[in-house]
Amino acid sequence: MFESCLCNKIYKKIDEKDIKFLNEMLGCERVFTGDNISEDFCHDELNTVRAYPEVLIDVLSTEEISKIMKYACGKDIPVVVRGSGTGLVGSSVPIHGGIMLNMTKMNKILELDFDNLTLTVEPGVLLMEISKFAEDNDLFYPPDPGEISATIGGNISTNAGGMRAVKYGVTRDYVLGLELVLPNGDILEVGGKVVKDSSGYSIQDLVCGSEGTLAIITKAILKLLPLPKKTVSLLVPFPNLEAAIGTVPKIIKAKIIPTAIEFMQREVIIAAEEYLGKKFPDNSADAYLLLTFDGNSKEEIEKDYNSVAEICLQEGAYDAYITDTSERKEAVWSARKTFLEAVKASTTEMDECDVVVPRNKVAEFINFTQGLQDEFKIRIRSFGHAGDGNLHIYILRDDLDEKTWEEKLSSVFNKMYSKAELLGGLVSGEHGIGYAKKEFLSMQYGEAYMNLMLNIKMAFDPKNILNPGKICQG
Numbered sequence: 001m002f003e004s005c006l007c008n009k010i011y012k013k014i015d016e017k018d019i020k021f022l023n024e025m026l027g028c029e030r031v032f033t034g035d036n037i038s039e040d041f042c043h044d045e046l047n048t049v050r051a052y053p054e055v056l057i058d059v060l061s062t063e064e065i066s067k068i069m070k071y072a073c074g075k076d077i078p079v080v081v082r083g084s085g086t087g088l089v090g091s092s093v094p095i096h097g098g099i100m101l102n103m104t105k106m107n108k109i110l111e112l113d114f115d116n117l118t119l120t121v122e123p124g125v126l127l128m129e130i131s132k133f134a135e136d137n138d139l140f141y142p143p144d145p146g147e148i149s150a151t152i153g154g155n156i157s158t159n160a161g162g163m164r165a166v167k168y169g170v171t172r173d174y175v176l177g178l179e180l181v182l183p184n185g186d187i188l189e190v191g192g193k194v195v196k197d198s199s200g201y202s203i204q205d206l207v208c209g210s211e212g213t214l215a216i217i218t219k220a221i222l223k224l225l226p227l228p229k230k231t232v233s234l235l236v237p238f239p240n241l242e243a244a245i246g247t248v249p250k251i252i253k254a255k256i257i258p259t260a261i262e263f264m265q266r267e268v269i270i271a272a273e274e275y276l277g278k279k280f281p282d283n284s285a286d287a288y289l290l291l292t293f294d295g296n297s298k299e300e301i302e303k304d305y306n307s308v309a310e311i312c313l314q315e316g317a318y319d320a321y322i323t324d325t326s327e328r329k330e331a332v333w334s335a336r337k338t339f340l341e342a343v344k345a346s347t348t349e350m351d352e353c354d355v356v357v358p359r360n361k362v363a364e365f366i367n368f369t370q371g372l373q374d375e376f377k378i379r380i381r382s383f384g385h386a387g388d389g390n391l392h393i394y395i396l397r398d399d400l401d402e403k404t405w406e407e408k409l410s411s412v413f414n415k416m417y418s419k420a421e422l423l424g425g426l427v428s429g430e431h432g433i434g435y436a437k438k439e440f441l442s443m444q445y446g447e448a449y450m451n452l453m454l455n456i457k458m459a460f461d462p463k464n465i466l467n468p469g470k471i472c473q474g
Helices: 002-007 016-026 062-075 127-136 152-158 203-207 241-253 266-276 298-314 326-336 339-345 359-376 402-422 438-460
Strands: 031-033 055-058 079-082 099-102 109-113 118-121 175-181 187-191 216-223 230-238 260-265 287-295 321-323 350-353 380-385 390-396
Touching: 016 031, 016 055, 016 062, 062 079, 062 099, 062 175, 062 216, 109 127, 118 127, 127 152, 152 216, 175 203, 187 203, 230 241, 230 298, 230 326, 241 260, 241 287, 241 298, 241 359, 260 266, 266 287, 266 326, 266 339, 266 380, 287 298, 321 326, 339 390, 350 402, 359 380, 359 390, 359 402, 390 402, 402 438
Parallel strands: 055 099, 079 099
Antiparallel strands: 031 055, 109 118, 118 216, 175 187, 175 216, 230 287, 230 321, 260 287, 260 380, 350 390, 380 390
8 A cells, every 4th residue: 555655756856955955064075966976885785786876975973864864854855874885685775866874984882881791882883893892802792794894783774694693693682772863853762771671662673674764773782792712613525515504404403503504615615715815724525514613611612513523424524624723714714704705706797695494494495596507507606504594695697698697587586586485484584675685575475564564664754765665665
């Protein structure tokens, strides 16, 4: 019912009066238009969705954002929030033009509360800065998406997961409170430094994963944990990907929960070696599991990784290499964290499917994608979080012409998402829906679910000015 009015809305175009207002309020040195807007702001990391904002603003405070939103709401100007731009589904691309708020200068760590084990930050603080700050204080922020240069605001907006999700959960599990600016400019605080909360609807949980469509995050209170004293990784080569991934349910069934369980193909490792200009510890096998274990004693960790190594060898692994020195860890994890960039550098264009399936269905899904590669004569590369069933499947264009590429990509995506649903999986494990994956969300959930999402959007944003055209809007 609401979808038609949301999709067909005509927004006000920015004019000289709007620019004058913004310049007078903020100063012209932080308001950019036309050729003064860098090309970086018209796309995200994957670069498949492109559109320029009419005006780009470097914002510095909650109060500024509130004033901008009140003005935009009164004038029917669309607003999109932007962090580091590391997304992959076009969530931060301003497809209707309007105003883009660059949050990267709101980058202060505001408070570390040792009594409550919380860290209060602005949304532009980078994930790697949060991780380092916590570790420098003998504390631990567990969410670990592969892109550590992402902002915490972006992580919250996509409910980012990452490699440690199998043991520690995802970003939503570590957000205790938020300061928000609503689309009408009102400032709202939700949650706080409390361990539990049954005080009505959880607004902060709705905002986590909403991809900037419901409210603008201007402050976050994050939960921290004591820093594990020991960490060891295990690199396990297998004869094929099916054997590697098929081992994961047996590890979980043995009641051993590693910090991370990653799977990777030899082709992706070689791409990473070429991209980084340095060798991976081993590239002779067709497939690998990379597991990490953490704890507070060497004995505790040794017991776990020895048990896992034994399971892997029983399932046909060639060996199990312990990476317990900083040099070995760096060699392995630097490669793993550049897989996306390495795959991207190996082709002319690519798109990604980041479905999540039950852990015991990962092998079946990966085998299915390998069949699609042969069926459509198109390169498909994969890696991901075998421990939580979140798969990153990349379809590569190489030298295909535009028409053939679009036809093959559409067919491959339709088959992948249908297969994921058949296996009990979902459209996205951590990268979100944004603009690029809307049709697949609608296909999976149907009219009743989508109407519920649209009603939530309308409750927060009745004028539909905040990041319009994303997630649930056609």
